[in-house]
Amino acid sequence: METECRNIGMTFGKTKALQDINLTIHDGDFLAILGPSGCGKTTLLRLLAGFSAPTQGEIRIGAELVAGNGYVKSPNERNISMVFQSYALWPHMTVEQNIAFPIRNSRFVTAKQRSNCSERVQQLVEMVGLHAMEKRLPAQLSGGQRQRVALARALAAEPALLLMDEPLSNLDSELRIEMRQELKRLHRATGTTIVYVTHDQSEALALANRIVVMNHGRIEQVGTAKEIYEAPQTEFVARFVGRSNLLHGHWTENRFLPEGAETVWQLKDVPDTFRKSGLLALKPEQLRISEKNNGIPATIKEIEYLGAEMRVLLSSGQTALEMRTKEMHYQVGDALWLTV
């Protein structure tokens, strides 16, 4: 079942939280909505859930109009479930009671599913790895285990759409990576359509089969992780997702003369998104330090040791640059050249 947003706009007083949102969510998608704080991600998710009505445009789930023209269908009338950053479990209910709740109460559950409730709860408990914890209360669980209960509860009534708002951000970094694998496995096993809000580009790249990048209430680009990372269509996407350096200069066919450089760079297979504006987008791992004057002059501002590699922050004139390297023979304050 497809979900369709058409010309969605949302204003709060003078704030335009969303503008011209056109988006189709396909059946079985794992779709990430990625963008910086305040770009409108949560507002869009809340509209999909039915917590508020858009000020413009319409939303359809399958053939059914769920919001538009002042009409809005409430969350419990939509076949959706939601997982929040804060888990939002019922504190007085055990693990199995929390998971059973939507099976007993959702209007989208059939009589047959309801009569198989205990088996379904057991199946979900196993699926999210909470065996032997069924009788515990949320307070007797770790953060990761609570989030697993929230996930099992969200999947219990087999929703047409599962909405997740930064569900892993309360977990420590190791557990976050582990839960990512869990989520991917659950998505493969259930085929549920997932819309996943995050401001973390590595989370979006790792999880989603499609990514929607948002900025200032608008969609900047929609594509697969590879498309978004390797072929950004806007300066914002290049910087936000790929952490790309955008160098100004002059293009002649496949040759680029960066501003401040004396030597032309011969480049291969460069997507021509930015050529018209005299820009070259380079990922931190594409920049190299050069011993000789065949690139742009730069000064090292900071070196961060990250274990497997180093993150080096530099400045070239007024431009701040970032590179990643495995070896570093220079120090903060050194002047050198950067090339590709």
Ligand SMILES: Nc1ncnc2c1ncn2[C@@H]1O[C@H](COP(=O)(O)OP(=O)(O)OP(=O)(O)O)[C@@H](O)[C@H]1O
């Ligand atoms: N109920 C509201 N009343 C007024 N302004 C709001 C309301 N909800 C959101 N906004 C504004 O709308 C914009 C988008 O907010 P939203 O919460 O959707 O952003 P976000 O991308 O989810 O941010 P974050 O990652 O920080 O949660 C912001 O400028 C925010 O201040």
